[in-house]
Amino acid sequence: MSSNSAPKYLISRKVDTFFSDITAASEFTLRFFKEVFRPPYEFRELIKQCYQVGYKSLFMIALTGFITGIVITKQSRPSLSEFGAESWLPSLSGIAVIRTLAPLVTALICGGKVGSNIGAELGSMKVTEQIDAMEVSAINPYKFLVVTRVLATTIMIPLLVCFAGLVGMLGAYLNVHVFEQTSMTTFFIAAFDKISYLDLVSSLVKSIVYGFTIGMVGCYKGFNASNGTEGVGRAANAAVVLSMFLIFTEEILLVQITNYLR
Amino acid sequence: MRSSSGSRAVIVGIFTLVGLAILAVFILTLGSQRKTFTSSITVKSYFSNVNGLQKGNNIWFTGVKVGTIRSVSIIESSKVEVQMYIDKSAKKFIHKDVRAKLSSDGLIGNKIIELYGGTPDLPNIEEGDIIATDTLFSTEALMSTLSENNDNLLGITSNLKIITDQIVQGKGTLGKIMNDETLTDQINLLAASLNRSAVNIEKLSAAASDYTEKLNKPGTLANDLVSDTTVFANLRDLTERLRVISDSSQIFVNSLNETGKSLNASLDNPNTPLGMMLKDEKAAKQIKGILGNLQTATEKLNEDLEALKSNFLFRRYFKKQAKLEKSKQSSVSDTTFSN
Numbered sequence: 339m340s341s342n343s344a345p346k347y348l349i350s351r352k353v354d355t356f357f358s359d360i361t362a363a364s365e366f367t368l369r370f371f372k373e374v375f376r377p378p379y380e381f382r383e384l385i386k387q388c389y390q391v392g393y394k395s396l397f398m399i400a401l402t403g404f405i406t407g408i409v410i411t412k413q414s415r416p417s418l419s420e421f422g423a424e425s426w427l428p429s430l431s432g433i434a435v436i437r438t439l440a441p442l443v444t445a446l447i448c449g450g451k452v453g454s455n456i457g458a459e460l461g462s463m464k465v466t467e468q469i470d471a472m473e474v475s476a477i478n479p480y481k482f483l484v485v486t487r488v489l490a491t492t493i494m495i496p497l498l499v500c501f502a503g504l505v506g507m508l509g510a511y512l513n514v515h516v517f518e519q520t521s522m523t524t525f526f527i528a529a530f531d532k533i534s535y536l537d538l539v540s541s542l543v544k545s546i547v548y549g550f551t552i553g554m555v556g557c558y559k560g561f562n563a564s565n566g567t568e569g570v571g572r573a574a575n576a577a578v579v580l581s582m583f584l585i586f587t588e589e590i591l592l593v594q595i596t597n598y599l600r
Numbered sequence: 601m602r603s604s605s606g607s608r609a610v611i612v613g614i615f616t617l618v619g620l621a622i623l624a625v626f627i628l629t630l631g632s633q634r635k636t637f638t639s640s641i642t643v644k645s646y647f648s649n650v651n652g653l654q655k656g657n658n659i660w661f662t663g664v665k666v667g668t669i670r671s672v673s674i675i676e677s678s679k680v681e682v683q684m685y686i687d688k689s690a691k692k693f694i695h696k697d698v699r700a701k702l703s704s705d706g707l708i709g710n711k712i713i714e715l716y717g718g719t720p721d722l723p724n725i726e727e728g729d730i731i732a733t734d735t736l737f738s739t740e741a742l743m744s745t746l747s748e749n750n751d752n753l754l755g756i757t758s759n760l761k762i763i764t765d766q767i768v769q770g771k772g773t774l775g776k777i778m779n780d781e782t783l784t785d786q787i788n789l790l791a792a793s794l795n796r797s798a799v800n801i802e803k804l805s806a807a808a809s810d811y812t813e814k815l816n817k818p819g820t821l822a823n824d825l826v827s828d829t830t831v832f833a834n835l836r837d838l839t840e841r842l843r844v845i846s847d848s849s850q851i852f853v854n855s856l857n858e859t860g861k862s863l864n865a866s867l868d869n870p871n872t873p874l875g876m877m878l879k880d881e882k883a884a885k886q887i888k889g890i891l892g893n894l895q896t897a898t899e900k901l902n903e904d905l906e907a908l909k910s911n912f913l914f915r916r917y918f919k920k921q922a923k924l925e926k927s928k929q930s931s932v933s934d935t936t937f938s939n
Contacts, residue, residue, distance in 0.1 A: 389608045393615050436626075497619030504622045530633045534656060538626060 366558050370488055373481045380486050387490030391452050391553075392497060398451065399444050403435075403502035406443050407509025410434045415517065424518055425528070431510035432529030437537050440503035442589060445548035448495055449581040453556040456487050457577030460560025461570035469561070484561065488553035495549030496542055503541070540596040547592065548585050555581040634668060640685040641727045642670060645700045645713070648678045653702060653711040659684050660703075661715040666690035669713065684713060686725065696722045701734040 347354045411431050418424050460483060463469050472479040511525045520528075556577040563573035631637045634656070647653075650672055659667040667690070670683040686694065695718035703714040715731070725731070766772050770779035777783060815822040824831045869875040876883050908914050 385609045385612050388612045388616075392619075393611050396615065493616075497616060497623075500619045500622040500626070503626070526629065527633065530629050533630060533633075535627075535630060535634070538630060542623075 362562070363558055366484075366561070367554055369480060370485060370554065373478070373485050374489065376481075378481075380482050383482060383486040384489055387486045388494050390455070391448070391487075391490045392494035395448055395451055395494075395498060396501060399447055399498045399502050400505045402443055402447055403440060403504075403506040404509040406439050406502075407431060407435055407506035407511075408513045410439065410506075411510045411513040427514050427518070428510070428520065428525045428528035429532040431514070432507065432531075432533050433537070435506040435510065436503055436533050436541055438589075440499050440506055441541050441544045441548060442585070443506075444495060444499045444502045444545065445552065445585045446582060448491070448498065448549070449552050449585055450578055452491060453552045453577045453581045454574040456491075456553065456556030457560045457563075458570055458574035460484075460487075460557055461563030461573035462567075464561060464563045464573075465566050465569055480561075484557040487557055488550060491553030491556075492546055492549040495552065496545040499541065499545040534600075536596065536600055540592065540599075544589065544592050547588050551584045551588065552581045555584060639688045640667060641688060641691060641725070642683055643686055643725055643727075643729045643731055644681055644683045645731045645733050646675075647680045647682060647702060647733055650680050650682060651702055651711055653682065653713070657711055657713070658705070659686065659713045659715065660705075661690060661694055661698075664690075666694070666715070682713065684731075691724050694725050695719055696725060696729065698725065698731060699734050700731045 411427055414427060414430050414434075415424065418426055418430070460469075463483070469479045469483070472482065507526070507529060510529075511520075511522060514520050514525055515522070559573040559577040559580065563569040565572075653669060653672055655669050655671055657669045658665050659669065667684055667686040670685050671681075672683075673681050675681045694715060698715050698718035701714050701716070703712050704710065705712050763772075763774075767775045767778055770776060777787070814820060817823060818827070825835075863874075866872045866874050867878055870879040877887070909918050
């Protein structure tokens with residue numbers, strides 16, 4: 339009787355779940371920093387995950403980056419042409435691709451592809467009790483499954499951003515060359531003329547943060563999946579949605595910090 | 601399985617290396633653009649207004665990028681210190697008296713610092729030098745000037761419209777010239793007259809040319825005056841003499857003047873003989889009487905002499921005189937005929 343009289347939820351079921359989820363996510367994230375420096379190190383699994391996250395995503399990232407470079411140039415040309423500033427297209431494309439498009443597009447593509455993969459993979463392992471079995475086998479599932487994946491995304495996404503930046507600039511160059519007959523040297527000199535080290539560093543920092551976010555959100559959602567196969571799908575979906583939401587939120591914050599430092 | 605994980609590691613390694621290489625290329629390209637890896641010196645300038653100049657903006661010298669802005673800071677009201685990195689490789693072309701001005705790479709481009717001028721005789725700039733600045737480039741000032749020019753242009757075109765309207769209506773001198781046929785005839789006549797005048801002037805100039813040619817001919821007076829030194833010396837002597845004569849004449853005239861004055865004084869004074877003769881009527885009457893008596897006496901003396909001629913005592917003398925006179929006259933006439 340006494341248990342019935344005590345309040346079941348502090349505020350309400352949804353609000354309590356939300357805050358308890360935040361606490362669980364924070365603990366899950368903090369555990370990563372504890373586990374990452376503690377041996378044993380799962381290098382083979384890390385390389386496997388790097389292969390999955392980096393190499394397997396390269397084609398899609400390159401294609402998306404190339405298209406993005408072309409699109410940004412094509413979309414900007416009419417506006418610049420109105421006041422005869424087509425010569426600004428290389429610098430505009432450079433700024434757009436390096437500062438924002440390369441990290442953001444790469445993060446969104448990886449958030450969709452890699453985040454859902456991780457969420458679904460870990461979710462299915464969770465619902466099929468493989469993770470519990472690993473614990474029974476004296477294997478630290480967090481270190482084997484989470485640390486390797488988060489490290490892989492954190493390392494590989496900045497590299498993918500470099501690829502996306504290069505390919506995006508090539509796409510922009512192709513478009514500018516076709517319409518304005520600009521040489522490659524002139525294009526890249528003009529493109530880099532307006533880019534600073536801060537842009538490059540902020541772009542790298544952003545991609546590291548996005549990579550960490552994608553890996554961590556995917557792992558967390560997969561690790562906490564429940565309710566069978568339905569839970570697997572939900573975990574994959576939630577991993578994509580939440581990682582994208584967090585990516586945009588972090589984008590706003592990091593842009594603010596970059597502008598403060600500029 | 602093992603070989604699969606091995607090839608996967610190779611692919612990941614290649615992927616990582618290529619990604620890092622791209623990042624390195626980005627950094628190196630940016631470094632070469634920003635002159636990060638080139639050694640440089642720091643100089644500074646002071647401006648009253650930098651119009652949005654920022655750290656990292658370019659510095660140009662004779663249109664070539666030679667450095668970047670290191671920092672922009674306000675040090676006091678209306679005084680902004682701009683520190684600049686100048687490439688060491690460009691230092692040898694930039695001299696101590698180089699000047700800096702704020703400019704822009706295009707009408708809507710980024711702000712830049714433009715270095716210009718500099719005397720090659722002076723030493724090159726060194727670390728910590730302060731570069732003198734000039735008037736700032738200001739888009740607002742440029743637009744203001746352009747606006748003023750537009751207003752002026754509008755005024756000019758309005759005036760031109762009025763002028764052309766008046767010309768078309770035949771008003772004013774130009775309008776009359778364009779529309780009045782009689783004026784055209786007059787202008788034609790004037791032109792013909794001017795043409796004749798020009799011909800005359802041509803003749804005159806030819807004559808003047810001949811004349812000057814003659815003047816230049818040696819032996820002529822004018823040429824001697826200009827070129828012969830003895831003629832000039834003679835003229836100078838002559839002038840000197842004339843001056844002496846003139847001085848003597850002046851003294852003489854002065855003396856005459858004095859004499860005239862004393863004469864006038866004597867004439868005015870009736871006590872002097874001349875004054876008495878000219879001014880004293882009583883004396884004049886007496887003189888007149890004396891002269892009348894003398895006339896009478898002379899006539900009577902003539903009669904007495906005629907009477908003497910007839911006297912036998914003197915007759916012989918008078919005949920001798922007559923003969924002597926006659927002989928003189930005959931000798932004169934003989935001489936005339938012989939010539």
